[in-house]
Amino acid sequence: MEKLLIVDDDKGIQKQLKWSLSDYDVVLAGDRETALAAVRRHEPKVITLDLGLPPDEANASEGLAALQEILTIAPHTKVIVITGNDDRTNALAAISAGAYDFYQKPIETDVINVIVARAFSVAAIEEENRKMRAVAGSDIGIIGNSESIERLRMMVKRIAPTGITALLLGESGTGKEVTANAVHLASDRKKKPFIAINCASIPETLLESELFGFEKGAFTGAHRTTKGKIECAEGGTLFLDEIGDMPYSLQAKLLRFLQEKSIERLGGRQEILVDVRVVCATNQNLEQMVADKTFREDLFYRVSEITLNIPPLRDRDEDVIILSQYFLQHYAIEYKRNVKSFSEDALSAIKSHKWPGNIRELQNKVKSSVIMTTGTQVTAIDLGFLEHQDKSFELSLNLRVVREQAESIAIQKAYALSEGNMSKAADLLGVTRPTLYSLIEKYELKINA
Incomplete structure (x- = not known):
């Protein structure tokens, strides 16, 4: 049976709650000190807490203090605050302080059972999610514990602190954008923007202005100066998906940006310095495209300073x-x-x-x-x-x-x-x-x- 801690100084309420919640292994506490000891000893996933605890039964100060200390000891515990009918203000204060839910007296067996059952259900789901994240390594979004994914995760964490340009190779649907975002999250740029752009989904005539931006009057319809995706990613990471589909004519301008760390907007004459980490991805064979003269060789070597291969799902049985x-x-x-x-x-x-x-x-x-x-x-x-x-x-x-x-x-x-x-x-x-x-x-x- 699940452990349920009931914190209330009223013996009558204790008995009523224990009877109402007989499906659980109930532990009782009548004050803050006893409650905290019970939390440490029994580690209940759900607690019902009366805010009017001694020595301040008439107010909520002792109950709110108990709530704060409980969540400090066991931050994932679901605390259901039980209050009087005229104590809605303190109930809302408890929710703001981290309580899971509140219930106003008088106690109705059916209602309190639903609230407690739901709290246990949410606690179980959250615990499973935490375990999964710990096992699967989803702290940076890459989920799985197969050998190939462990190797990928290790490489991501090694290159993330550097400014090296990475090329992600993998079939469609393998998680190239997730991996690019993982590089961003594991770097010191994680608080800055992560901007993704799919080079295959934007018409050739628009891709240049999308990347580099444009000045007012640069072309028909350019009614105001607009920043491109590169400028929008300032301080953060720019993810260029399907870079193999980038028009050959635009590849030279991208190469210059990667080398000089500066851009010019369409219709502009001013060099704009940018600090952007670039990660690229494709499911095409860029080496063959270089041989076929459809992808610039100098750009290929610039974007593939390090290459990460993302395995297909069929090769990740345990994941x-x-x-x-x-x-x-x-x-x-x-x-x-x-x-x-x-x-x-x-x-x-x-x-x-x-x-x-x-x-x-x-x-x-x-x-x-x-x-x-x-x-x-x-x-x-x-x-x-x-x-x-x-x-x-x-x-x-x-x-x-x-x-x-x-x-x-x-x-x-x-x-x-x-x-x-x-x-x-x-x-x-x-x-x-x-x-x-x-x-x-x-x-x-x-x-x-």
Whole structure:
């Protein structure tokens, strides 16, 4: 059972809360000193705290002091402040000081149970996220603990403090921008801007002005002087994605900027000094492009002072589940869904899939599955891997088995598409609501109907 600390000097309230919250292993404390000792000894994830503690029962000073000390000792603890009906001001002060939530007396069993259960749930998710970040090394955004990712993370941390220009090589969707941002976050430039620009997504006629900016009157429509991306990244990092798609005519101007650390805006005559770290990326073979005279050789050597190869997801077997769990928790919080984990068939599907779209494909799959799932577990069907459904369904010649499983799948899909609206789900399935409820009961589907 989860440890729950109740801090209240009123013995009657202590007994009422202990009875109301009987699903937890309750520890009691009547004053600040006892409460702090209990926090150190039992390390409860959730605490209910009455602000009117002795020796200042009539005011909130002792309770607020206890709150501050509790969060100093255990900053991740969820503290639920319990106050009187006319004490909203102090409750809000407690929230500002770091309390998770507040509840006003009189105590109602159902309400306090919901608040406490939610606090434990949030605490568990946050703890899992912290563990994942510690294991996966996501402090700079690079998630995973495979050998290739450990090597990449080590290289990022080594080059980050320097001003060296890095070239990131990898397939589309492997996380080149994430890696570039990791270089930025691990450097002393992290408090300055990180500016990314995709050289392939901007028309050739606009790319130069996007990078270097322009003076008023430089061309038709230039009604005011505008800074380019390079100037906007002053003091920080400029990420040039898909640099292999940069027009040949613009490559010389980029080379001059990298060498001289100065630019001229379009239509300008003044040299502008800039302090910008440059990281480039491409999924093309720049050496072959140099041989084909489509990429400048001098620029190639300038942007590839050091080269980092980002491995595709198919070569990171042990990272796929870590990334999946990371995305699951992230989107469960973002979309407020009560999704906790992957089912066995989902994990099997994730492990066996080759992920041609790399991390981007995985991220999109998990995001849609969190939205579509009707339970607390994401299944292979939610992920879109129908081939990983129950093998007995694939191989069975028993029409009853085939019909039952097909109906179960259809009901779950309709429920997800209708976002839990049973009337809409019944309409999608072409049945009445009573019929739908009967089928849910018959197949023992885990739907919150």
